[in-house]
Amino acid sequence: MSSDDTVLRVALPLPLARLFDYRAPDGVQVDSVQVGARVRVPFGPRELIGVVAAVGPLDAGARETKSAVAILDTEPLLHGELLESLRWLARYAHAPLGEVLTTALPAALRQGGPLPETDEVVWRLVEGASLDKLKRDAMPHRLATLLAQRARSEDELDDTLPGWRTAARALSTKGLAESIRTTPARVAGNGTPGPALNDEQRAAVEAIVAHDGFGAVLLEGVTGSGKTEVYLQAIADCLARGKQALVLVPEIGLTPQTLARFRTRLGIEVHALHSGLNDTARARVWAAAARGEARVIVGTRSAVFTPLPEAGLIVVDEEHDGSYKQQDGIRYHARDFALVRGKALGIPVVLGSATPSLETLHNAQAGRFTHVRLSKRAGDAKPPSVRVLDIRKRALDAGLSTELIAKVRATVESGGQVLVFRNRRGYAPVLLCHDCGWSAACKRCSTPDHPHPMTVHAGGRRLQCHHCGARQAAPMACPDCGGLALQPQGVGTERLEERLIELFPDVPVLRVDRGSTRRRDALESLLAELGDRAGILVGTQMLAKGHDLPNLTLVAVVGIDEGLFSADFRAGEKLAQLLIQVAGRAGRARRAGEVWLQTHHPTHPLLQTLIAGGYRAFAEQELVEREAAGFPPFAHLALLRAEAKSAEPNTRFLALAKACIDDARIADVEVFGPLPAPMPRRAGFQRAQLLVSAPQRRALHAALEAALPALRDAPEGKRVRWSLDVDPVDLY
Numbered sequence: 167m168s169s170d171d172t173v174l175r176v177a178l179p180l181p182l183a184r185l186f187d188y189r190a191p192d193g194v195q196v197d198s199v200q201v202g203a204r205v206r207v208p209f210g211p212r213e214l215i216g217v218v219a220a221v222g223p224l225d226a227g228a229r230e231t232k233s234a235v236a237i238l239d240t241e242p243l244l245h246g247e248l249l250e251s252l253r254w255l256a257r258y259a260h261a262p263l264g265e266v267l268t269t270a271l272p273a274a275l276r277q278g279g280p281l282p283e284t285d286e287v288v289w290r291l292v293e294g295a296s297l298d299k300l301k302r303d304a305m306p307h308r309l310a311t312l313l314a315q316r317a318r319s320e321d322e323l324d325d326t327l328p329g330w331r332t333a334a335r336a337l338s339t340k341g342l343a344e345s346i347r348t349t350p351a352r353v354a355g356n357g358t359p360g361p362a363l364n365d366e367q368r369a370a371v372e373a374i375v376a377h378d379g380f381g382a383v384l385l386e387g388v389t390g391s392g393k394t395e396v397y398l399q400a401i402a403d404c405l406a407r408g409k410q411a412l413v414l415v416p417e418i419g420l421t422p423q424t425l426a427r428f429r430t431r432l433g434i435e436v437h438a439l440h441s442g443l444n445d446t447a448r449a450r451v452w453a454a455a456a457r458g459e460a461r462v463i464v465g466t467r468s469a470v471f472t473p474l475p476e477a478g479l480i481v482v483d484e485e486h487d488g489s490y491k492q493q494d495g496i497r498y499h500a501r502d503f504a505l506v507r508g509k510a511l512g513i514p515v516v517l518g519s520a521t522p523s524l525e526t527l528h529n530a531q532a533g534r535f536t537h538v539r540l541s542k543r544a545g546d547a548k549p550p551s552v553r554v555l556d557i558r559k560r561a562l563d564a565g566l567s568t569e570l571i572a573k574v575r576a577t578v579e580s581g582g583q584v585l586v587f588r589n590r591r592g593y594a595p596v597l598l599c600h601d602c603g604w605s606a607a608c609k610r611c612s613t614p615d616h617p618h619p620m621t622v623h624a625g626g627r628r629l630q631c632h633h634c635g636a637r638q639a640a641p642m643a644c645p646d647c648g649g650l651a652l653q654p655q656g657v658g659t660e661r662l663e664e665r666l667i668e669l670f671p672d673v674p675v676l677r678v679d680r681g682s683t684r685r686r687d688a689l690e691s692l693l694a695e696l697g698d699r700a701g702i703l704v705g706t707q708m709l710a711k712g713h714d715l716p717n718l719t720l721v722a723v724v725g726i727d728e729g730l731f732s733a734d735f736r737a738g739e740k741l742a743q744l745l746i747q748v749a750g751r752a753g754r755a756r757r758a759g760e761v762w763l764q765t766h767h768p769t770h771p772l773l774q775t776l777i778a779g780g781y782r783a784f785a786e787q788e789l790v791e792r793e794a795a796g797f798p799p800f801a802h803l804a805l806l807r808a809e810a811k812s813a814e815p816n817t818r819f820l821a822l823a824k825a826c827i828d829d830a831r832i833a834d835v836e837v838f839g840p841l842p843a844p845m846p847r848r849a850g851f852q853r854a855q856l857l858v859s860a861p862q863r864r865a866l867h868a869a870l871e872a873a874l875p876a877l878r879d880a881p882e883g884k885r886v887r888w889s890l891d892v893d894p895v896d897l898y
C-alpha cells in the first residue's frame with residue numbers, strides 16, 4: 167500500500183456517527199502517525215481538533231480527501247486500554263467516538279494544548295537538618311515537622327498549611343530546608359498508620375487484595391463502619407506493589423478533609439480531580455497519571471477517564487450515588503465504566519456503600535461480585551436509635567412539631583449538635599394567594615395541566631425555578647385577584663433556619679445547602695467554625711454524606727413525605743438511601759446518636775421496613791417488586807428523549823423511532839410511548855420520551871442499533887433536540 171492511498175480516519179467532536187478521512191499533513195509520512203494522536207484538521211470553514219482512530223486505505227469511491235493541518239502528538243495521547251475502553255463506551259452509548267473522546271479528555275487537551283509539564287516545586291529538609299532551635303508550634307516548626315515526614319509540593323502545602331511560604335523562606339535562610347524541581351509523586355515518604363483494623367475490616371481488605379486480575383468487590387458497610395480504612399489499606403497494598411490507584415467519590419464527598427486523610431495515611435501526594443479545578447490543573451493531573459507519576463488519584467465522576475498505565479486498583483466510594491451518572495452529552499455511568507476498565511486492566515474494582523444500589527446488590531446476589539460486609543460501626547460507636555414521630559393532626563411551627571423542638575432544646579442544652587434535615591432548598595416550595603388560590607408557577611416550565619411551582623427564596627422576596635433557573639421578584643399583590651394575601655406555603659431550609667434562630671438565639675444555627683455553600687471549601691470552614699460546640703445544622707442532602715461530626719447526636723428528619731409517593735420507580739430506593747445516609751451522621755463517635763423522623767405517614771411500608779429491618783430488608787423487598795414489575799435490574803432500559811418548542815415534532819420523531827424499533831422485530835423488546843416526560847415542559851421546551859425495555863442487554867442494543875441509522879438521517883430528527891440515554895437513572 168503506497169502512502170498516497172493511506173489516510174487518517176479521524177474521530178471529530180461532532181454529533182455524527184462516523185469517522186472522517188484526511189491525508190497526512192504535507193511533509194508528514196502517513197506511516198509515522200500513530201493511532202490515538204491528536205490532529206488538527208480543516209472542517210468546512212473552521213478547523214477542528216480530532217483524534218486519529220485508525221490509519222487505513224483510502225476509500226476507492228471517496229471524492230477529494232483533504233489534508234490534515236498538523237499532527238499534535240508524536241506519542242499517542244490515547245492508547246492501549248483507555249482507548250479501547252472508550253471505543254467500547256461509544257458502542258455501548260450508541261454515540262460517536264469523537265464525542266466520547268471529547269467527554270473523556272480534559273478541556274485543555276481537547277482544545278489542542280500540549281500535554282503539560284508535570285514537574286513541580288517540592289520542598290524538603292536538607293540532610294541532617296536539626297529542628298531543635300526552632301520555636302515549638304511556631305509556623306517554621308510546623309512546616310519543618312511536615313517536611314520531616316516527607317518532601318511536599320507547593321500545591322500540597324497550599325492545601326495543608328496556609329501561609330507556609332514565609333515559614334519556608336525562614337527555614338531556607340537558616341539552611342534547614344530547600345526547594346527542588348521534580349516530579350511529585352516519586353517522593354513518597356511514610357504513611358501514618360491508622361487504627362488497627364477489626365476482623366471484618368481485615369477480611370474485607372484480604373478479599374480485595376486476594377484478586378490477581380479483575381474482580382468486583384461489593385463492600386457493604388453500615389455508616390461509620392470504617393469503609394474508608396479498608397480502602398486505605400487496599401490502596402497501601404496497591405502502592406507497595408508499585409501500582410496506581412484510582413478512587414472515585416461523589417461530587418459532594420470530595421472534601422479537603424477526605425484528601426488530607428488520604429495524604430496523611432498513605433504518605434504520598436494524592437492528586438485530586440474535581441469540578442473546582444481549572445483546565446490547566448486538570449490537564450496536569452491527567453498528564454501526571456498518564457506518565458505514571460500520579461500514584462493515587464481521587465476524583466469525581468469524570469476522573470473515571472484518567473489514564474492508568476500502571477493500574478492496580480479502582481475504588482468507587484458510595485457507589486449508589488446519583489452524581490456518578492452524567493446527565494447530558496455522553497450519558498455514562500462512572501461506576502459502570504469503572505467496572506469496564508477494571509476488567510480491561512485486569513485489576514480489582516471495589517464498590518463501597520452503606521446503601522448499595524439495587525443493580526449492584528443484584529450483581530452480588532447473582533455471584534458476579536464478591537460481597538463483603540462490615541456489619542457494625544468501627545471503634546466504640548453504636549448505631550443510632552430511630553424514632554418515628556406521627557405528626558398527623560399536630561400543630562407545626564415552621565414544619566417542626568412541639569416534641570421535636572423540645573428534643574432539639576434538650577440536645578443543645580446538654581452540649582450536643584443537631585442536624586435538621588430537609589431536602590428542599592429555599593424559603594418555601596410554593597407562593598399561594600389565600601384569597602383566590604393562585605400560586606406562582608414558572609412560565610417556562612409549566613403547561614396548563616402541569617403547573618411547575620416556583621420556589622420562594624430570600625425570606626419571601628424572590629421566586630426561583632429550580633429546574634430552569636428563572637428568577638424574579640415575588641409579586642406584592644396577587645396577579646390574578648389583586649389581593650394582598652400572598653403566603654409562602656410549606657417549609658424549605660431557609661425558613662427552618664430563620665425559625666430555629668428565633669427559637670434558639672444562644673446557639674449557632676448553620677444552614678448548609680447549595681444556596682449557602684457555593685464554594686467548595688465554604689462548607690468546610692462553616693463546620694470548622696462550629697467545631698465541637700453545641701449547635702444546629704440545617705441542611706439538604708449536602709449534609710448527608712462524607713462528614714464526620716463527632717459531636718452530632720441528634721438527626722431530625724422533617725418533610726420527607728413527598729418522596730414516599732413519587733411516580734418514579736427508583737424514588738423508593740433513593741429515599742431509603744438518603745434516610746439511611748442522613749441517619750448515619752448521628753452518633754459517630756463516643757456519644758450515642760438518635761434519629762427522629764417526623765411524618766404524616768408513620769405506617770408507610772417503606773418506613774416500616776426500613777425501621778424494622780434496615781436497608782437490607784428494604785432492598786430485598788424492593789428487588790422482589792422490581793422483578794415482578796419487570797424493572798431494572800431485571801430489565802434493561804434506554805430512554806429516547808426529544809424536546810422542541812411545540813409538542814408535535816416530538817411526537818412525530820418518537821413515533822418514527824417506535825416504528826423503526828418495531829420493524830426490527832427483536833424478540834422481547836418492548837417500547838413504551840411516545841409519552842410526555844414526567845416534567846413535560848422545561849425552560850420553554852416541550853419534552854417527550856420513548857422508553858425501550860428488554861430483559862437482555864443484547865436485545866436492547868440490537869433494537870437501538872437497528873433503529874438509530876434511520877433516525878440520524880430522518881428529517882423528523884432535525885426538528886427536535888433528541889438524545890439517547892442507555893441505562894437512564896432519572897426518567898425525566
Ligand SMILES: Nc1ncnc2c1ncn2[C@@H]1O[C@H](COP(=O)(O)OP(=O)(O)OP(=O)(O)O)[C@@H](O)[C@H]1O
Nearest residue numbers: 361362363364389390391392393394395544545712
Ligand atoms: N478499626 C478501627 N478502629 C477504630 N476506629 C476506626 C476503625 N476503623 C475506622 N475507624 C474510625 O471510625 C470512623 C468512621 O470510619 P470511616 O470514615 O472509614 O467509615 P465509613 O464507613 O467510610 O463511613 P461513612 O461511609 O459512613 O462515611 C472514622 O473516624 C475512623 O477513623
Ligand SMILES: [Zn+2]
Nearest residue numbers: 608611631634
Ligand atoms: Zn422553570
